[in-house]
Amino acid sequence: MIKDIHNWLFSIMPEGVASITEMVLIATAYLILFAVAGLYLVYLERKVAAWFQLRLGPNRVGPFGLFQTMADALKLVSKELTSTDRIDKFLYNLAPYFVIIASLTALAVFPFSKQFQAFDINIGLFFLIAVSSMGVIGILLGGWSSNNKYALIGAMRSGVQTISYELSVGLSLLTMVLLTGSLQLSEIIEVQRTGGWLILQGHVPAVIAFMIFMIAGTAETNRAPFDLVEAESELGAGFHTEYSGMKFAYFFLAEFINMFIVASIAVVVFFGGWLSPFGITEGITWFPEVLWFLIKVLIIILLMMWFRWTFPRLRVDQLLTLEWKYLLPINLVNIVFMAIIIWLNWTI
Amino acid sequence: MESTVKGSLKTEEYFINMGPQHPATHGVLRLILTIDGEIIKNVEPDLGYIHRSIEKMCERDSYQQIVHLTDRMDYLSSHINNEAVCLVVEKALEIEVSDRVKVIRTIIGELTRIASHCLWWGVTGMDLGALTTYFYAFRDREMINDIFEETCGARLTMNYNIPGGLMFDIHPNFVKRTKEFIAHFKTKIPEYDRLLTGNVIFHKRTKGIGVLSKEDAISFGASGPVARGSGVSCDIRKIHSYSAYDRVDFNEALLTDGDCFARYNVRIQEMWESLSIIEQLIDNIPEGDIITPTKAVIKLPKGEYYQRVETARGELGVYVNSTGTKNPYRFKFRSPGLSNLSVINSLSKGSKIGDLVAIMSTIDIVVPDIDR
Amino acid sequence: MSYFSEIYNGIKTLLTGMSVTGHYFVRARKGALTQQYPDNRDTLKMFDRFRGEVIMPHDEFNEHRCTGCQKCEIACPNGTIEIIWDRGIDEVTGKKKKKIDKHIYHLAMCTMCGLCIEACPTDAIVWAQNYENSVYDRTHLTKILNQPGSKVKAGIED
Numbered sequence: 001m002i003k004d005i006h007n008w009l010f011s012i013m014p015e016g017v018a019s020i021t022e023m024v025l026i027a028t029a030y031l032i033l034f035a036v037a038g039l040y041l042v043y044l045e046r047k048v049a050a051w052f053q054l055r056l057g058p059n060r061v062g063p064f065g066l067f068q069t070m071a072d073a074l075k076l077v078s079k080e081l082t083s084t085d086r087i088d089k090f091l092y093n094l095a096p097y098f099v100i101i102a103s104l105t106a107l108a109v110f111p112f113s114k115q116f117q118a119f120d121i122n123i124g125l126f127f128l129i130a131v132s133s134m135g136v137i138g139i140l141l142g143g144w145s146s147n148n149k150y151a152l153i154g155a156m157r158s159g160v161q162t163i164s165y166e167l168s169v170g171l172s173l174l175t176m177v178l179l180t181g182s183l184q185l186s187e188i189i190e191v192q193r194t195g196g197w198l199i200l201q202g203h204v205p206a207v208i209a210f211m212i213f214m215i216a217g218t219a220e221t222n223r224a225p226f227d228l229v230e231a232e233s234e235l236g237a238g239f240h241t242e243y244s245g246m247k248f249a250y251f252f253l254a255e256f257i258n259m260f261i262v263a264s265i266a267v268v269v270f271f272g273g274w275l276s277p278f279g280i281t282e283g284i285t286w287f288p289e290v291l292w293f294l295i296k297v298l299i300i301i302l303l304m305m306w307f308r309w310t311f312p313r314l315r316v317d318q319l320l321t322l323e324w325k326y327l328l329p330i331n332l333v334n335i336v337f338m339a340i341i342i343w344l345n346w347t348i
Numbered sequence: 349m350e351s352t353v354k355g356s357l358k359t360e361e362y363f364i365n366m367g368p369q370h371p372a373t374h375g376v377l378r379l380i381l382t383i384d385g386e387i388i389k390n391v392e393p394d395l396g397y398i399h400r401s402i403e404k405m406c407e408r409d410s411y412q413q414i415v416h417l418t419d420r421m422d423y424l425s426s427h428i429n430n431e432a433v434c435l436v437v438e439k440a441l442e443i444e445v446s447d448r449v450k451v452i453r454t455i456i457g458e459l460t461r462i463a464s465h466c467l468w469w470g471v472t473g474m475d476l477g478a479l480t481t482y483f484y485a486f487r488d489r490e491m492i493n494d495i496f497e498e499t500c501g502a503r504l505t506m507n508y509n510i511p512g513g514l515m516f517d518i519h520p521n522f523v524k525r526t527k528e529f530i531a532h533f534k535t536k537i538p539e540y541d542r543l544l545t546g547n548v549i550f551h552k553r554t555k556g557i558g559v560l561s562k563e564d565a566i567s568f569g570a571s572g573p574v575a576r577g578s579g580v581s582c583d584i585r586k587i588h589s590y591s592a593y594d595r596v597d598f599n600e601a602l603l604t605d606g607d608c609f610a611r612y613n614v615r616i617q618e619m620w621e622s623l624s625i626i627e628q629l630i631d632n633i634p635e636g637d638i639i640t641p642t643k644a645v646i647k648l649p650k651g652e653y654y655q656r657v658e659t660a661r662g663e664l665g666v667y668v669n670s671t672g673t674k675n676p677y678r679f680k681f682r683s684p685g686l687s688n689l690s691v692i693n694s695l696s697k698g699s700k701i702g703d704l705v706a707i708m709s710t711i712d713i714v715v716p717d718i719d720r
Numbered sequence: 721m722s723y724f725s726e727i728y729n730g731i732k733t734l735l736t737g738m739s740v741t742g743h744y745f746v747r748a749r750k751g752a753l754t755q756q757y758p759d760n761r762d763t764l765k766m767f768d769r770f771r772g773e774v775i776m777p778h779d780e781f782n783e784h785r786c787t788g789c790q791k792c793e794i795a796c797p798n799g800t801i802e803i804i805w806d807r808g809i810d811e812v813t814g815k816k817k818k819k820i821d822k823h824i825y826h827l828a829m830c831t832m833c834g835l836c837i838e839a840c841p842t843d844a845i846v847w848a849q850n851y852e853n854s855v856y857d858r859t860h861l862t863k864i865l866n867q868p869g870s871k872v873k874a875g876i877e878d
């Protein structure tokens with residue numbers, strides 16, 4: 001189907017204009033996907049949180065409360081964009097866009113199914129990690145330009161946290177790249193089609209790498225036990241104290257999309273992307289493989305939500321201790337371990 | 349504000365208000381913090397946001413009317429507050445209440461203590477970030493509230509005691525419901541332990557934080573679980589027994605570490621002890637009168653009278669100075685919250701902001717108790 | 721060595737905690753405690769002794785039991801009850817007797833302590849189980865408990 005649209009476009013317009021139009025169309029499709037996914041992830045979070053807490057979630061607006069986030073989005077759009085007058089205007093307005101752009105760019109590289117991948121470059125995984133570190137700049141700018149003590153403390157804490165945990169994310173993914181030999185995301189899935197999911201291929205070091213990746217990924221998105229930045233029942237509301245209305249919505253949505261991105265990376269690298277388990281639907285051609293991808297991503301997102309609603313928060317210095325004294329040394333040892341296993345051909 | 353020059357970097361201390369409206373300060377309490385970076389240098393509580401002049405109102409009310417004002421002081425142990433006023437009036441008039449009244453007062457007092465500790469547990473989890481503990485605690489507290497609603501008619505401000513006994517008899521379903529609750533709750537406390545007490549993150553947040561030494565606990569006048577966590581044995585139910593506490597067998601929860609984790613464990617232990625007290629009393633509530641009649645207008649003989657009780661927060665003392673008329677001359681409440689709150693400055697010097705929240709939640713204050 | 725045992729114990733306690741919440745998650749449908757309030761008004765029943773507001777029951781002849789003794793007004797701690805009374809000639813015995821004109825009850829000030837109901841010698845006022853008392857205009861909360869045209873039941877002091 002995508003090939004047909006591609007050919008039609010190229011037939012009615014000169015080549016340069018056609019490729020630009022194609023890119024604009026794809027970008028619009030991703031924007032819509034981003035918005036819808038963000039909205040429904042918020043709804044899902046509220047429902048799942050309610051089920052953990054022995055109550056029903058939103059269930060009045062629309063059937064099963066499905067339109068709740070639409071109502072919330074409408075409310076946020078109609079809010080007044082307040083700001084104080086001693087803020088740094090340019091940086092204050094620029095900050096939300098950094099986080100949105102970082103998340104959107106990262107969404108573009110994912111292989112949702114065999115045909116559905118916008119941008120399949122050969123440094124896929126490396127590109128992903130690089131782009132998601134751009135989001136930190138948005139948070140730091142937001143906190144600094146708000147001219148507010150609490151926002152500054154919150155932004156600095158968040159910056160430190162994100163920068164430290166990126167190391168662990170990168171190293172645990174590197175462990176799996178040793179198995180596949182390539183950074184290109186579709187290649188990684190090819191290796192898993194023939195040899196079984198990577199988490200099974202690499203047995204012990206892969207499981208350790210997965211656990212480290214889940215912890216570090218949750219910390220990257222400022223969620224769950226590491227959320228002293230946003231759920232500060234201690235000091236105000238962190239770096240987005242001074243934002244209201246649509247700009248706040250940007251930060252908020254970007255956080256949920258980041259959760260989606262971390263879960264997608266885990267699914268692609270550890271659990272086989274859009275492949276079906278044991279190849280049961282390989283032969284059926286009309287089966288949309290994107291469904292397997294979504295199911296796996298939803299399970300990982302459920303795991304992240306489970307962390308959030310069960311554990312108390314870590315203090316900021318304990319968070320950094322966790323990273324530098326526990327996760328990093330284990331990660332480095334794990335890489336060596338994986339290398340030894342591959343060299344001795346002990347993979348499955 | 350001091351500024352110090354460390355090496356080549358100039359730092360300053362700054363003030364932050366953990367203001368009257370705040371999700372972590374259990375009521376309208378204003379704390380003025382002086383912070384240097386992340387370390388707290390000084391904490392000053394600013395009280396009075398919910399002062400309602402209860403002690404002054406007591407001077408114009410008759411003794412039966414004073415009881416309903418004490419409900420609203422420490423609203424989580426409202427029954428025990430009512431009991432304190434009734435006991436002091438009965439002590440002054442030298443009337444004996446029947447055994448049935450004593451046993452029922454004890455049972456309802458212990459149920460109130462469990463309800464208060466349940467809410468405390470839920471809120472502690474919520475302050476530290478584990479948001480589901482709040483809901484599980486309230487589910488159990490609902491069962492206790494249903495017991496109270498069926499018997500007394502109200503869930504929080506019960507006004508069921510009057511000087512001389514109880515307002516009306518307990519409902520026929522009271523014993524059955526309480527037994528169901530005990531059976532249900534005995535399976536829940538281990539669940540609370542698995543969810544929060546054993547958690548490694550929780551240990552890191554509370555062990556070794558806010559250590560209160562035994563001498564400090566005594567010199568600040570702390571009472572209740574705050575003092576018992578530091579090794580001071582001060583349970584009024586054992587030392588100056590009242591109602592039916594002298595005929596039940598229970599242990600006092602005493603730990604010596606003095607940190608937040610010790611205070612937490614003291615309260616969990618107290619929940620188990622309360623369950624065992626109720627179990628010993630619920631099967632044989634003696635028959636008897638519900639009320640020993642007093643005159644309609646109660647006048648205490650001239651003099652000063654004092655009575656102490658053990659609420660869920662600590663020791664509540666009631667002092668009456670009467671000149672023989674139908675209104676007291678002076679009615680003073682020694683509230684446990686005020687003395688417990690005074691330790692907060694020495695506990696949190698040198699710790700971080702995150703620790704302050706953990707310390708506040710284990711001291712467990714209820715601000716209307718402090719401000720009256 | 722304690723490094724590794726620390727990590728192992730830590731992870732074990734985290735997994736126990738997760739098992740508790742996970743247990744509730746899978747029983748979410750049946751275990752949910754939410755009562756969907758405005759929809760379940762028909763089946764929601766309060767307990768008998770629930771303290772909603774104070775009412776004065778009238779029987780089928782529009783008679784109440786309040787003799788105007790003012791014991792409830794004296795017992796009330798904050799002046800929630802006001803009684804407007806007058807002395808009139810009783811029809812049956814021909815003697816002068818107190819009778820009430822209006823028994824005013826300020827619901828906005830009532831603390832639901834129950835002292836008035838305990839003090840009443842003829843059980844004229846009782847608790848109602850009505851908890852939906854919000855109004856748009858505060859003057860609607862000043863209620864007059866005796867209905868217009870009603871009179872006290874004969875022979876109630878005996």
